[in-house]
Amino acid sequence: MPCSSVAPGSAPACASGVGSYEVREYGVAGISCPDGTGGDWDFSDGSPQPGSSSGFDMKLGYANAVLSWDGFLLVGPVILQ
Numbered sequence: 545m546p547c548s549s550v551a552p553g554s555a556p557a558c559a560s561g562v563g564s565y566e567v568r569e570y571g572v573a574g575i576s577c578p579d580g581t582g583g584d585w586d587f588s589d590g591s592p593q594p595g596s597s598s599g600f601d602m603k604l605g606y607a608n609a610v611l612s613w614d615g616f617l618l619v620g621p622v623i624l625q
Contacts, residue, residue: 555585556600575600 557563558577568574572593574584583600584593590604608620 555583555604556602558582 555565555573555575558575558579558581560578562578563582564576566574566576568584571587572584573587574582574593576582581597581600583596585591585596585604586593590606592601592603610618612618
């Protein structure tokens, strides 16, 4: 039986279009841009972490997610909050 949950939606992109997406610490994902801007978000609810740059300080949307029988994570469209 599949396990159903939600996943944080897509993060804003860097102005240059190139960024480094990372898991920073337990439960926090982030992006670092070449111009020094970036942001961090909590995995549990998509809320921005303190210190995120302007444009990266918004709560992320979410998507329904299901772990399929063969191990693939199936994610639906992002729902903005």
